[in-house]
Amino acid sequence: MRLGPAAFVLRYFGDDGDDRLFLVNLGRDRHLDPAPKPLLAPPAGRRSGISWSSEEVSDGGMGVPPVEDDEGWHIPGEAAVVLMPVATEEGANG
Numbered sequence: 001m002r003l004g005p006a007a008f009v010l011r012y013f014g015d016d017g018d019d020r021l022f023l024v025n026l027g028r029d030r031h032l033d034p035a036p037k038p039l040l041a042p043p044a045g046r047r048s049g050i051s052w053s054s055e056e057v058s059d060g061g062m063g064v065p066p067v068e069d070d071e072g073w074h075i076p077g078e079a080a081v082v083l084m085p086v087a088t089e090e091g092a093n094g
Contacts, residue, residue, distance in 0.1 A: 001039050004030050007075055009039065017043035020051065021083040023067070025075045033072030040073065046085035054080045 002008050006027030012020045021040065042048045048068055055061030055076060064076055067083060075081070 001036065003032065003036075003075065011039060017046070017085060019043070019085060021048065023075055023081045023083065025077055025079055027077055029077040030075040031072055032075065035068075035073040040068075042083075042085040045088060047088050048083040049086035050081060051084040052082040 001011075003023075003025075004027065007023070007025040007030050009024075010022040012022070014020065019042070040048075050064060050067065053061065053064040053076075055064045057063045061079075064079065064081060065074070067073055067075060067081060
C-alpha cells in the first residue's frame with residue numbers, strides 16, 4: 001500500500017497474528033494522522049514494536065524512535081523499518 005509519494009508498506013501475514021510490516025520511505029520523514037489503521041493495526045492485545053531498522057545505531061544509523069505514538073505514525077525519511085507485534089501490558093495480563 002502506498003503511504004505517500006515516496007513511501008509504502010508491505011504486510012506479511014503470519015501464523016497466529018505474527019504479522020510483519022515492512023515500511024519503506026525513500027523521501028523525507030512522514031507523519032500519518034490518521035494512519036490507514038486496518039492495514040497498519042497490530043492484532044488485538046498487541047502493539048507494534050521495531051524488529052529491524054536500516055537506521056540501527058549498530059549499523060551506523062541514527063536510531064529510530066517508536067513509529068507509532070499518541071500523535072499518529074512517524075515514518076523516518078530515507079529508511080526502512082520492520083515492525084512486529086509485541087504484547088502490551090494489558091494483553092499480557094488479560
